[in-house]
Amino acid sequence: MPSGQRETTVSVPLTPTRSDLYWRRIFNKYDKDNDGKISYVELKEIIESREYDHDLPDNVVDKIMGLADRDNSGYLDFREFVEMMQNPDLKAVFGHFVARYVHSIIPHRGPVDTTGRWPGFQTVSTSDGDGTYEEEYSCWPPAVCMILISLLEIVLFCYDAALGKSDTTGPMAQLFIYNPNKRYEAWRFLTYMLVHVGVVHLLVNLLVQLFLGVPLEMVHKWWRVTLVYLAGVVAGSLATSLTDPRVYLAGASGGVYALIAAHIATIVMNWAEMEFAIIQLLVFLLLAAVDIGTAIYYRYYKHMTQNIGYVAHFAGAVAGLLVGIGVLRNLEKRKWEKRLWWAAVVLYFALMLAGVLANIFWTSHFL
Structure with missing residues (x-):
């Protein structure tokens, strides 16, 4: 760990966990300038990506950034990004579409190495028991x-x-x-x-x-x-x-x-x-x-x-x-x-x- 940085409440494992690698892959995908931070523009791109089902207006993006940017820096670091994705308050903003979007691009199952790469492009799942398929259930449009x-x-x-x-x-x-x-x-x-x-x-x-x-x-x-x-x-x-x-x-x-x-x-x-x-x-x-x-x-x-x-x-x-x-x-x-x-x-x-x-x-x- 670099000098001047230390964790007082969280123990850091010797190797990255499956969850760390899982979120790091998504974070790196949208950190376009590789500065280790997600900007407002990059956050908006996540939400309005082709892989996402619904575009959101700017005021909603502002609300998401406000809730997620804990230190008011105008950027999301990796920890803030993970907290944003797991924040129950944001579920009311995103609805179930966030879960659908995240589970459509993240890895599902397969071996993981310590570099964060998935051999053979295999994927892992970090869901709490449900598979990615189960996340696709939706009541809209109604099944009639x-x-x-x-x-x-x-x-x-x-x-x-x-x-x-x-x-x-x-x-x-x-x-x-x-x-x-x-x-x-x-x-x-x-x-x-x-x-x-x-x-x-x-x-x-x-x-x-x-x-x-x-x-x-x-x-x-x-x-x-x-x-x-x-x-x-x-x-x-x-x-x-x-x-x-x-x-x-x-x-x-x-x-x-x-x-x-x-x-x-x-x-x-x-x-x-x-x-x-x-x-x-x-x-x-x-x-x-x-x-x-x-x-x-x-x-x-x-x-x-x-x-x-x-x-x-x-x-x-x-x-x-x-x-x-x-x-x-x-x-x-x-x-x-x-x-x-x-x-x-x-x-x-x-x-x-x-x-x-x-x-x-x-x-x-x-x-």
């Missing part, structure tokens, strides 16, 4: 897409139930159900998701798609989750029409399984940024395997008549996995993930094109 789809399903079901027809014999169900004898009515390949066979069937799909879909929307936004959901629905009907050409389809299971697989996709693509990734992955894989396995067992081994379109489940899951890899957010792109992205996109469009063409031109299969 899955809620609106669920409400539409409820309204159509209640309309038919009010007529005493809750078993797909009502007018709404007859209009939207996938009917193999009316394959030329192409909308049925999508709208069958709005039709349900009984209250239990409806409630199960509602619960799953809300509990899985809303959290996805909070991180990946509504339009990405909608694409995944609808891709699973369409893939389920296309695959079922080819494998079981005389089977009727009702229910949102194709979309539900797409959401399950989308969670798997986002776990794979954000493995290093997610807390307890392996546990979450195993839970979703087990859920999907048990459900599909049970349907296959009862149909082919117990020879029981089951109204479960397991092919729609499986196809929806495949579509959800591929589309999820293609459209869901990847917080930190790596080379192998870019190759996986291209593979998923090409495979999805190849399978969908094959399914559409087979349904159009393989007419003998449906006689």
